Amino acid sequence: MIIRKAYKYRLNTNAETEQLMSQYAGNCRYLWNKSLALNLYHLQNNQPMIWYQELDWFSKLWKKSDDYAFLKLSPAQTLQQTLKQLERAFKDAFDKKQPLKKIPTFKKRGERDSFSFPQGFKIEGRRIFLPKIGWVNFRKSRDIEGTPKNVTVSRQGKYWFVSIQVEMETSEPIHPATSMIGMDMGVKRLFTLSNGDFEAPINVDCFKNKIKRLQKRLAKKVKFSNNWRKLKEKINRLHTKIAHIRHDILHKFSTTLSKSHAIIVLENLQIKNMTKSAKGDMDKPGSMVKQKSGLNRVILDQGWGLLKTFLEYKQLWLGGQVMYVDPKYTSQTCPVCQHANKLSRKSQSEFECVLCGHEEHADVVGAKNVLGRGHRLLACGEKDVSLLCEAGTRQFSNELEPAVA
Ligand SMILES: [Zn+2]
Incomplete structure (x- = not known):
């Protein structure tokens, strides 16, 4: 497994090197701001x-002009790196999996040089x-240790630092x-876990109510006035x-789960599709718009996607695994006798099995079935578990109810 790591050291600069570094950092900042504005x-x-x-093509053009000829003084690769960083920043900001990443902002002199x-x-x-x-x-x-891949020179206060990013090969970790x-x-x-443990939903209602109240006040203010801006800023800070808060909680849960279990089995739910489907389409204008959009809000709110991402990379680090199984009928199948029936879900x-009478919390049933499918997948590489279930479930529609199913 290849891991990346960075070492940071303080540079012993003199007036001459400092002058060059300031200039190069300044040119990068200039190019960043200009390309960002564009x-x-x-x-x-x-x-x-x-x-x-x-952008790279543009920057070469700018270098040739009299106005921006100062860019020529910089090492070309530092300018190209800036443009790559800007591209990365935009792509991260649009990535739904990274909700904390914002649209990049302008750099000020002396800030993040x-x-x-x-x-x-x-x-x-x-x-x-x-x-x-x-x-x-x-x-x-x-x-x-490792092979240096790139270096970044930066200023913090009056000192200059170099950060050396290295790559190194390490042996595959063995999960504890x-x-x-x-x-x-x-x-x-x-x-809910197959051992019966569960966690309550993340509750941020108090902040949400506060946002609602502030938004009502905001609506009454003159748009773009000073008070409007102040209020808007306050709302953004709450968001x-x-x-x-959500990030912290999901990190805590995923760390505990990842450390305690070598293999975590999840349902292969397409969160994107589930959250999209509420509106329906031309043929089937969503009949469940109201229930589903409520559900969608909760799904996005809870950050299931984020939790999945965290679990995946934490398991990778620790040498564990995240496995995905077919989600069909996991909440309607009896974990004891394997009979699948919609009516068992009271x-x-x-959950009370209509065949054998087994009673259990429906979410635990779901988690147990997910685990069972994981075991079968490992044991015989059985991919299409749904086929097995469908044999016993012909009597009801095979349309999967999202999330609650
Ligand atoms: Zn049963």
Whole structure:
């Protein structure tokens, strides 16, 4: 397994190197802001984004002009890295899996001053060679392990630092646990495990009520007035706070789960599709719009997608696994006799098998069935578990009810 790591050291700069570094960082900031402004303009006018290739072409044009000739003084790769970083920042901001990432913002002088080299640098003992700058000593506090892939020079306060990103091959980790667990994500409970444990949904109602109140006040203010802006800023801060709270909780849960179980089995629910389907389409204008859109809100609210992502990468680090199984009828199949019947599901939370009379909390039933399918998948590579279930479920529609099913 290849892992990435970064080492950061303080550089021993002199007036000359500092002057060059300030200039290079300044040029990168200039290019960032100019390219950002261009893209924001495009976004506002519903025009396609300008990605790296095109921006790079533009920047070469700017370098040739008299007005922006100062860009020529910078090492070309630092400018290209800036454009790549901008592209990355935009792509992250549009990525639904990274709700905390925002649209990139303008850089101010002296704030986050930095520039990066993907190549052309050399490290020897306690000094580093930077293109167009030369050899600079650094305060080596610990040895560098792995192959350096790129370096970033940045300013913090009055000092300059170098961050060296390395890549190294490590042996596959062996997971500390040996157990396997099934997990059912739900609405009334955030998730339920096949061992009966569960977690309550994440509750951020107090912040949401506050936002609602502020939004009512906002509606009465004159748009773009000073008070309007202040209120808007306050609302945005609350939204960020909610996102952080959710992030923290999901991190806590996923860490505990990942450390305790070598294999975590989940239902293969297409969260995107589930949240989209409420409106229906031309042929079937959504008959369940109201219930489903309520459900969709909860699904997005709870951050199931985020929890899945966290579990996946934490299991990867620890040498564990996340397995996905077919979600069909997991909440209607009896974990004891395997009889699948819609009628066994008495309510949102109650399960009572119509054949053998087995009674259990419906979410635990779901999690147990998920685990069972995981075991079967491991044992005989059985992929289409739904076929097995369908034999016993002909009597009712095979339309899967989203999430609660
Ligand atoms: Zn049964």
